[in-house]
Amino acid sequence: MATATEHAPSPSRQGPKLPVLEREKLILNGRSYHWITERICGVLENRQPFLWWLLFIPSALIAMIGVGLGLTYLVSTGVGVWGMSNRSFWGWDITNFVFWIGIGHAGTLISAVLFLTRQNWRTSINRAAEAMTIFAVMCAGIFPAFHVGRVWMAWFLAPIPNANAIWQNFKSPLLWDVFAVSTYFTISLIFWYLGMVPDLATIRDRCKPGLRKMLYGIFAMGWRGGNRQWSHYEMAYLLLAALSTPLVLSVHSVVSFDFATSIVPGWHTTIFPPYFVAGAIFGGFAMVLTIMVPARTLYGLQDLITMKHIDNMAKIILLTGTIVGYAYLMELFVAYYSGAKYEMDAFKFRITGPYWWAYLAMMSCNVLSPQFFWFKACRENLWVVMAVAMCVNAGMWFERFVIIVGTLGRMFLPGDWKTYSPSWVEIALFVGTIGMFLALFLLFLRFLPCINIAEVKWTLRESDPHFDDHHDHPDHGAAVEPAYQHELHSKDAAEAKA
Amino acid sequence: MSTTRKRVYGYLAEFPSASALYKAAEKVRDAGFRKWDCHTPYPVHGLDGAMGMKRSILPWFVFFGGMLGTCTGFGLAYITQVDIYPTVVQAKPANIFTVPAFFPIMFELTILFSGFTTLFGLLALMKLPRLNHPLFASRQFHRATDDAFFVAIEARDPKFSPDGTRQFLEDIGGKSIELVEEED
Numbered sequence: 260m261a262t263a264t265e266h267a268p269s270p271s272r273q274g275p276k277l278p279v280l281e282r283e284k285l286i287l288n289g290r291s292y293h294w295i296t297e298r299i300c301g302v303l304e305n306r307q308p309f310l311w312w313l314l315f316i317p318s319a320l321i322a323m324i325g326v327g328l329g330l331t332y333l334v335s336t337g338v339g340v341w342g343m344s345n346r347s348f349w350g351w352d353i354t355n356f357v358f359w360i361g362i363g364h365a366g367t368l369i370s371a372v373l374f375l376t377r378q379n380w381r382t383s384i385n386r387a388a389e390a391m392t393i394f395a396v397m398c399a400g401i402f403p404a405f406h407v408g409r410v411w412m413a414w415f416l417a418p419i420p421n422a423n424a425i426w427q428n429f430k431s432p433l434l435w436d437v438f439a440v441s442t443y444f445t446i447s448l449i450f451w452y453l454g455m456v457p458d459l460a461t462i463r464d465r466c467k468p469g470l471r472k473m474l475y476g477i478f479a480m481g482w483r484g485g486n487r488q489w490s491h492y493e494m495a496y497l498l499l500a501a502l503s504t505p506l507v508l509s510v511h512s513v514v515s516f517d518f519a520t521s522i523v524p525g526w527h528t529t530i531f532p533p534y535f536v537a538g539a540i541f542g543g544f545a546m547v548l549t550i551m552v553p554a555r556t557l558y559g560l561q562d563l564i565t566m567k568h569i570d571n572m573a574k575i576i577l578l579t580g581t582i583v584g585y586a587y588l589m590e591l592f593v594a595y596y597s598g599a600k601y602e603m604d605a606f607k608f609r610i611t612g613p614y615w616w617a618y619l620a621m622m623s624c625n626v627l628s629p630q631f632f633w634f635k636a637c638r639e640n641l642w643v644v645m646a647v648a649m650c651v652n653a654g655m656w657f658e659r660f661v662i663i664v665g666t667l668g669r670m671f672l673p674g675d676w677k678t679y680s681p682s683w684v685e686i687a688l689f690v691g692t693i694g695m696f697l698a699l700f701l702l703f704l705r706f707l708p709c710i711n712i713a714e715v716k717w718t719l720r721e722s723d724p725h726f727d728d729h730h731d732h733p734d735h736g737a738a739v740e741p742a743y744q745h746e747l748h749s750k751d752a753a754e755a756k757a
Numbered sequence: 758m759s760t761t762r763k764r765v766y767g768y769l770a771e772f773p774s775a776s777a778l779y780k781a782a783e784k785v786r787d788a789g790f791r792k793w794d795c796h797t798p799y800p801v802h803g804l805d806g807a808m809g810m811k812r813s814i815l816p817w818f819v820f821f822g823g824m825l826g827t828c829t830g831f832g833l834a835y836i837t838q839v840d841i842y843p844t845v846v847q848a849k850p851a852n853i854f855t856v857p858a859f860f861p862i863m864f865e866l867t868i869l870f871s872g873f874t875t876l877f878g879l880l881a882l883m884k885l886p887r888l889n890h891p892l893f894a895s896r897q898f899h900r901a902t903d904d905a906f907f908v909a910i911e912a913r914d915p916k917f918s919p920d921g922t923r924q925f926l927e928d929i930g931g932k933s934i935e936l937v938e939e940e941d
Contacts (some may be wrong), residue, residue, distance in 0.1 A: 487883075
């Protein structure tokens with residue numbers, strides 16, 4: 260990582276001298292390569308802290324009871340045990356699906372979009388965010404798969420003709436969704452795994468011979484870090500980032516098509532795709548903060564995930580939260596301006612109907628709570644950051660609840676107007692997926708490198724092969740002390756003395 | 758009593774930093790070596806040029822893989838919806854003009870096929886996965902994934918000579934030069 264000061268023009272050059280601000284460092288306290296390896300591998304090599312068990316055991320139990328028992332009861336009895344009726348056929352179930360799919364989006368945004376835009380701060384958080392994507396999509400997948408009713412018929416979703424030789428309807432957004440979500444999961448998994456190969460090799464090389472070394476070795480695939488590998492690897496990473504960027508925008512757009520292509524008032528709007536994508540990134544970043552801020556403290560990763568990283572994420576939450584707030588207001592304005600009676604009534608029902616509390620929760624959590632992030636003091640206070648992130652997590656769930664339940668309760672026929680409330684099975688299933696998500700993430704912390712070791716090393720200043728080469732950069736000022744070599748030499752000298 | 762024959766893989770030399778490695782790589786390139794590599798804990802940008810390597814050809818694979826995906830998406834939707842079993846839903850026609858409705862699936866399959874081509878193309882170009890490699894027999898090579906920068910020159914390089922190459926690596930600033938041997 261070159262600092263900005265290095266590129267300041269030397270006094271001999273013509274022209275005015277402009278003050279150049281130094282970039283904030285992404286790795287604090289001048290840590291060495293070896294320190295980075297030790298610290299990140301230490302997370303999975305050392306004994307887990309007590310808090311890990313304190314979180315893992317309840318999460319795993321909740322997952323087993325909620326998802327395991329909930330689904331067993333559901334499948335053995337039938338979907339009638341859900342609180343959904345003929346009218347509100349998309350209750351909590353699809354709310355949860357959209358909620359979890361949205362969570363995943365921040366992972367791909369951090370790993371792909373921020374990579375293409377050369378935002379180097381992504382390196383400290385992209386691995387955990389990508390893991391979060393995978394686990395969130397796994398949680399999301401449960402809901403539509405069981406929503407089909409007879410889950411053993413879920414293969415009908417795949418492009419295979421049924422017994423009557425009838426194929427799927429390729430013009431249906433629901434089938435687009437099947438393709439979008441399964442592609443998203445597959446590409447995210449490839450991206451996550453390929454990104455992890457050099458780090459798995461690092462762990463392999465640190466292990467003593469045995470089963471553990473063999474397993475990490477198999478997954479590291481014989482990686483040797485040769486430049487003839489890195490060259491292709493970096494190209495593959497660039498390609499995957501370029502492929503994931505339109506993909507991530509398409510996935511939540513397609514999810515929003517499930518709503519927008521219907522003729523239901525309140526759903527049939529062109530603003531849905533961008534509004535859903537912004538909301539997904541917004542909710543996803545909140546979830547990244549929710550899990551990374553405690554993990555950072557628990558494992559002492561403050562030098563790698565600095566306040567600068569948290570500050571950047573808070574700013575993205577502020578930006579996307581404001582976009583989401585704009586979408587909410589624009590939706591109301593368009594409903595008013597359209598003059599369409601049904602459209603206006605749909606929004607009146609959302610705000611003043613029996614679900615007014617959900618609308619209020621959505622507005623205050625998603626639009627008002629991020630406004631704290633205008634203030635630096637709030638972005639620097641981890642308690643405020645965590646509180647806002649929690650508000651956003653809840654607010655984004657309420658947004659989907661408002662859109663789905665707040666619309667289906669009042670459709671064209673007054674005869675089937677009905678208020679919806681979930682049964683205990685739906686509640687258990689949702690709480691179960693929260694447990695499942697946390698348990699999977701804790702297992703990830705336990706077994707896999709939670710920060711991208713290779714890429715974090717790459718952001719150090721001395722990783723630039725020209726950082727001390729003044730012939731290549733004649734504009735450079737005074738000689739720069741090669742901090743890493745200095746540290747190594749002093750360490751070697753200290754060891755030699757001992 | 759066992760006699761183990763060993764085959765020489767080549768020389769491994771350590772360099773103190775990325776910039777030292779970069780300068781050494783330029784010298785190895787200019788000396789005309791072909792079968793050699795630089796091993797680093799992270800991708801050192803610019804090393805491709807210093808090693809005289811060409812740009813990766815992976816994008817070509819991915820381009821054709823992606824195009825195959827587009828065609829598969831179109832074929833899947835068109836053949837099943839228009840040819841084999843025209844499905845009329847909501848009175849929408851089933852002919853070539855319905856192709857915009859197939860765009861999302863064509864797009865997703867383009868990405869899916871490109872992603873798989875990237876993965877398998879990359880593995881093929883890197884000649885991975887493999888379970889073992891002679892370099893893993895080295896006593897210091899494990900640091901290549903931690904904090905060390907190595908140049909490895911293979912014995913099968915036509916310019917390789919047991920004494921000359923060692924001297925050459927010493928001259929360009931290599932430290933702890935090691936003859937890596939694999940058990941035959």
